[in-house]
Amino acid sequence: MYIDPYHPFYPSRKLDLTGDARYHSRTRKPVKYYILDFGLSRKYEASSLPALEAPIFGGDKSVPEFQVSLEPCDPFPTDVYYLGNLIRRSLTEGWAFAHPVFGLDFIKPLIADMVQDDPSKRPTMEQVAERFDESCAGLSSWTLRSRVARKYDPAIAIPFVFLAHWGRRIMSISRRRPAIPSLSDAV
Template identity: 45%
Template structure:
């Protein structure tokens, strides 16, 4: 049997010793994952990062003295992932994300993240690696490091309104992966859950970091614009298994290591070292296939390019330079009418379709009248 490494399985095995697990604790009790952060609340505060009230040592559940149910209360929201927590940077009230990990387990993550956040690359428009504000440790004797990043959202939330919005997303993803490869970094896990967007303009009043469909105090839905009105920038996150190669290493090979996408052809029945850059091409192509080509109507024109990116033989997949060139050709052939057409979920029922189509056309007429471009571009 091949001995392909499964990162998710490794993390699951380490969960008990590193992060704790979410057990059947009561809402007013912190689970073991949360206790780690609660116990470092003051240290993080002194460092300039304020956690939500739930993680203060003085926290008392708000629903005990209010008429709200704990499910509707802001401080009733647990962490989704024990190694990641939201916080507020006290110097400017900016919402941020704190991620903790053992440097010994992910020895290259901080270095690669900081490499792309360096002065040389931070402002480059083709750089779509998540910005990292700082990396620090709380205990000199501990191998755990904390990385500070902006608060982001999954790249497909909220839903895409138009084909043009999706095409701008694809363009940025291809551009970003091309930029990484140009600088000899293979992401090695750039599947859909590791693609995010900057919500700053889309959600000007922000949102709750756990219940992301709600506003910050969970009193109602989080209000947002469409991507056409407020174009976001998309980012790749999580460089835990990424690698950076010296330019002299022209043909790097890596033993297969499973990320979140379990469909990589070259990993299925072999543990032979393979090209990590070709695997990246598969990952991002498969993300678009799974989230758009298969789940949304109207993306048939992307099938030839996506099919070439996810073909079984990694040697036959295009390099990212070729992907970008071919994508530009596809984009040039699309009419403005096509670009302004609505993204239709294949699972929509008739009622949803009527409601969404009606609201879409109202927006569309307004955008055309105001001269809003069919392909939104984020501010540089």
């Protein structure tokens, strides 16, 4: 996304701090995100499923099945919980380091299903992907191009952010860029 290398402490500035770092929007230059497990992964043969594993404690200690007992459990619903809780805490509800954002109400029912206390009631990761695609397909181009904003954006910045967003929006529409870029174009 960045044309110029950016400074690690000031991502909006160039690496040498001589000016603003230039970048492209995620719509113009799609990005493919990967959620990593930082060495906590396990590999399973398809013939040995469903797998039962003792709890593997990573960064998120809020997994409901780990609160009740430390008995072996199926790790796949736990992964669904981890992803749902990450999205819930960093985007839809917020927490100490990330305020919630406007514009993601369409995903809240899916997230609620992903973080259910009963692991057997959580959707599989395939169902999550399918439901997310269905949710996005049901949104209008107008909604998909709407700005997603943190709830704490300072009032002084709102006019500038608003104008910049509308400028990008008009350019995307005039250049006939799709509201959801293709993952085949991802960097």
